[in-house]
Amino acid sequence: AQTVTQSQPEMSVQEAETVTLSCTYDTSESDYYLFWYKQPPSRQMILVIRQEAYKQQNATENRFSVNFQKAAKSFSLKISDSQLGDAAMYFCAYRSVEYGNKLVFGAGTILRVKS
Amino acid sequence: DAGITQSPRHKVTETGTPVTLRCHQTENHRYMYWYRQDPGHGLRLIHYSYGVKDTDKGEVSDGYSVSRSKTEDFLLTLESATSSQTSVYFCAISEGQPLDEQYFGPGTRLTVT
Numbered sequence: 001a002q003t004v005t006q007s008q009p010e011m012s013v014q015e016a017e018t019v020t021l022s023c024t025y026d027t028s029e030s031d032y033y034l035f036w037y038k039q040p041p042s043r044q045m046i047l048v049i050r051q052e053a054y055k056q057q058n059a060t061e062n063r064f065s066v067n068f069q070k071a072a073k074s075f076s077l078k079i080s081d082s083q084l085g086d087a088a089m090y091f092c093a094y095r096s097v098e099y100g101n102k103l104v105f106g107a108g109t110i111l112r113v114k115s
Numbered sequence: 116d117a118g119i120t121q122s123p124r125h126k127v128t129e130t131g132t133p134v135t136l137r138c139h140q141t142e143n144h145r146y147m148y149w150y151r152q153d154p155g156h157g158l159r160l161i162h163y164s165y166g167v168k169d170t171d172k173g174e175v176s177d178g179y180s181v182s183r184s185k186t187e188d189f190l191l192t193l194e195s196a197t198s199s200q201t202s203v204y205f206c207a208i209s210e211g212q213p214l215d216e217q218y219f220g221p222g223t224r225l226t227v228t
Contacts (some may be wrong), residue, residue, distance in 0.1 A: 001174075004157075006157075032213075033213050033214055043203070043217070043221065043222045044176070044221060045158075045205065045207075047216045047217075050214060050216070052214060060215055064169070075140035082137035091157055091158065094211055097213045100212055101209060101212070101215070102145060102160050102173065103148075103158070103164060103207075103217060104174075105150075105158040105159070105161075106157050107155055107156055107157045108157050
């Protein structure tokens with residue numbers, strides 16, 4: 001079974017600075033998909049970014065980008081020019097292509113943004 | 116926003132009572148999922164459905180059952196609630212392609228006393 005590990009329970013960043021959230025995963029599959037979700041205090045789950053494992057190029061979405069290291073099974077999220085609205089819980093998630101497209105989530109990282 | 120609603124949004128119940136949570140979608144997506152969210156565990160899959168009357172277990176399915184008699188509704192039932200089932204429950208929907216986004220409902224906070 002796949003597992004996802006987020007080793008940083010909590011992170012802080014100064015407004016306008018850059019922060020990187022870590023995620024590692026364990027799998028024996030060669031084809032899979034990775035996601036970062038954001039959960040603000042409203043509890044709503046919001047997709048931030050997604051990555052296909054067979055693509056070498058790292059995904060980017062505006063101020064959000066990932067560093068995908070397939071051999072190391074690492075999928076970190078970089079947030080540039082941090083804003084107060086980025087404060088939230090961030091979840092890394094793994095999706096296998098074989099098992100009903102289910103998501104396996106990490107435990108989450110709380111991101112605090114200081115003004 | 117994807118059209119997903121969950122009811123009730125909050126519920127307090129006593130140990131041993133049955134509880135049913137409802138997820139309703141207006142997107143006609145094929146896949147529907149139930150997750151629970153607990154501190155230190157992230158979200159964990161309870162059950163999912165890949166079509167009407169087609170369901171399968173997730174990683175934490177013990178004590179839960181589901182039913183899907185219509186495309187738009189996915190019910191989660193706790194036959195006899197226990198305190199360990201106190202949690203926030205999320206429903207999600209997806210078209211089913213691996214890269215497709217899973218859209219999440221607003222969540223239901225369930226407290227079992």
